[in-house]
Amino acid sequence: MIALEIASWFFLIAGAFFSIVGGIGIIRLPEFFSRMHGGGITDTMGAGLILIGLLCLAGPTLVAAKLLAILFFLTITSPSSCHALAHSALIHGVKPELDVKPKPNTIMNPPYGPRDGDAS
Amino acid sequence: MRYAFWLTVALIATWLLWSGHFDNPFLLGLGALSVLVSLYVSLRMKIVDEEGAPAQLGIRPFVFYAPWLAKEIVESNLAVAKIILSRKMKLKRNMITIRSHQKCELGRVILANSITLTPGTVSVQMEDDKILIHGLNLEETEEDMSGEMDERICRLEKSK
Amino acid sequence: MIPCCMMPLMFAASEAAGHVAHSASGRGHASSADLHNMLNHSAQAFQLSATHHVMMATSAAVLVTMTLALIRAMAGPTVFDRVLALNMFGTKTVLFICVVSFVTARTDFLDLALLYSLMNFIGMVALLRFTQYRSFGEEPA
Numbered sequence: 001m002i003a004l005e006i007a008s009w010f011f012l013i014a015g016a017f018f019s020i021v022g023g024i025g026i027i028r029l030p031e032f033f034s035r036m037h038g039g040g041i042t043d044t045m046g047a048g049l050i051l052i053g054l055l056c057l058a059g060p061t062l063v064a065a066k067l068l069a070i071l072f073f074l075t076i077t078s079p080s081s082c083h084a085l086a087h088s089a090l091i092h093g094v095k096p097e098l099d100v101k102p103k104p105n106t107i108m109n110p111p112y113g114p115r116d117g118d119a120s
Numbered sequence: 121m122r123y124a125f126w127l128t129v130a131l132i133a134t135w136l137l138w139s140g141h142f143d144n145p146f147l148l149g150l151g152a153l154s155v156l157v158s159l160y161v162s163l164r165m166k167i168v169d170e171e172g173a174p175a176q177l178g179i180r181p182f183v184f185y186a187p188w189l190a191k192e193i194v195e196s197n198l199a200v201a202k203i204i205l206s207r208k209m210k211l212k213r214n215m216i217t218i219r220s221h222q223k224c225e226l227g228r229v230i231l232a233n234s235i236t237l238t239p240g241t242v243s244v245q246m247e248d249d250k251i252l253i254h255g256l257n258l259e260e261t262e263e264d265m266s267g268e269m270d271e272r273i274c275r276l277e278k279s280k
Numbered sequence: 281m282i283p284c285c286m287m288p289l290m291f292a293a294s295e296a297a298g299h300v301a302h303s304a305s306g307r308g309h310a311s312s313a314d315l316h317n318m319l320n321h322s323a324q325a326f327q328l329s330a331t332h333h334v335m336m337a338t339s340a341a342v343l344v345t346m347t348l349a350l351i352r353a354m355a356g357p358t359v360f361d362r363v364l365a366l367n368m369f370g371t372k373t374v375l376f377i378c379v380v381s382f383v384t385a386r387t388d389f390l391d392l393a394l395l396y397s398l399m400n401f402i403g404m405v406a407l408l409r410f411t412q413y414r415s416f417g418e419e420p421a
Contacts (some may be wrong), residue, residue, distance in 0.1 A: 009334045012379075016341030018201065019372065023348030025204040026368065032360050033212060033242070037256045039368045041350070042345060045197040048190075050338060050375050054382055056330065063200055065137045070374065072399055077401035078238035081408075082190040085270065086244045088408045089360040096254060099213045099311055112386040138391070 004056045011053030019046030032089060033096040036082060043078040047071070123168045124159065126175035129242075131155045177276065181230075185276055192238050194241050199238045214258040216276055220249050221270055227277045234269055332383065339379045346372045363407060370400035 018041060032033025051071045058064040090096075135151040136142065162168050170176055201208055222228050232243040235265055245252040346369055353365035374397045381389030 005331055009331065012334050012338045016338045018197065018342050019345045019375070021204055023345035026352045026365065027348055028204060028209070030407065031360055032364070034211065035361060035364060036242050036254055038204060038237050040236070040362050041197055041200055042244070043371050044193050044237055044239060044344070045374055047371060054378055057382060061208040062137060062140045063387045063390060066394060067378065067416055069138070070322065070378065070390070070394050073394070073397050074371065074374070075237065077397065081401055081404040082236050083232065083243055084405060084408045085202050085360060085364060085367070086242050090244055094358060094360060096215060097213065098215060099211055120130045
């Protein structure tokens with residue numbers, strides 16, 4: 001019991017640290033496509049560690065099942081919305097600043113305008 | 121039929137777990153009603169197939185794939201956190217295209233979501249079997265970038 | 281045996297040991313069993329409060345992150361920066377509700393967190409559909 005509580009302190013503090021790092025990243029990083037990575041840190045590591053820390057406190061109850069469901073939904077929905085956001089930004093002509101010159105065939109046909117079956 | 125069965129099981133489990141009432145007949149009746157309604161609606165929408173209710177994957181994504189993905193996420197998280205906290209951010213932003221080798225759409229979606237879930241790489245666009253990736257600090261070449269992920273998901277969907 | 285001058289301190293340190301204090305002062309001295317009991321109680325109280333403090337610190341960190349996201353939402357040059365910041369704000373709200381539900385020991389708040397995470401996702405997709413098609417309907421306007 002005590003070991004679980006100490007583990008939960010560790011997870012909660014680590015999760016808090018990573019979520020603040022992600023927040024700093026979303027402020028510091030230079031342009032939109034980089035900032036998405038800062039948001040990704042808080043969505044995966046911050047949320048995951050905090051929820052795991054709470055799971056350690058919850059014990060094997062229905063509360064733990066709910067926390068697991070929240071974790072599951074966050075891991076499914078956060079990359080989906082991140083992808084939708086990036087795709088939408090690219091469609092609207094937000095040019096990603098690149099440090100490396102991309103190969104000519106790297107960027108696919110510029111996706112101007114919505115196409116059929118585009119599900120974002 | 122198999123997909124509908126497993127969808128029903130998942131819906132019933134969801135209702136029981138989230139409500140937390142196991143002995144109140146009124147609430148159980150409401151649960152049965154809502155399970156039937158959602159089953160009917162999803163059958164009518166024709167989304168009960170290997171994509172909407174991926175019963176063919178079973179429990180393997182959680183047992184074999186999720187732990188490995190969690191390890192990858194932790195590693196790339198540490199890398200990105202180091203970049204953000206360093207005084208002079210050493211960015212090497214790049215966009216590359218990789219090819220996925222999965223057979224069905226579900227495998228490709230899992231691959232793209234896993235790529236986005238690991239910080240430092242975001243899948244921006246998907247076309248047929250090509251995935252355009254924006255990377256914060258990409259050092260790998262296109263081949264070994266997410267090669268293992270691709271292979272693992274292929275194995276996941278192949279073994280039925 | 282612990283010196284008598286330390287006793288008030290120890291008693292004050294742990295509320296849980298109050299009844300032990302009473303019985304001990306009634307007899308004029310504390311037996312070793314009483315002391316043992318009391319230390320156990322104070323250890324429990326300390327742990328409970330430590331977990332409490334850790335959770336308070338975590339919720340404060342989540343609030344700081346939410347503030348940073350709001351700063352980006354206000355400053356963001358493009359609309360996508362703002363949407364990204366709002367998405368992060370929503371995720372942090374879910375986490376905040378979870379942590380607060382544990383701090384206040386009202387775990388039925390978790391249902392709200394679950395609902396909020398789903399609504400956040402649906403809202404995001406709806407917003408992006410709107411920016412893409414300029415309407416929420418099926419037909420591109």
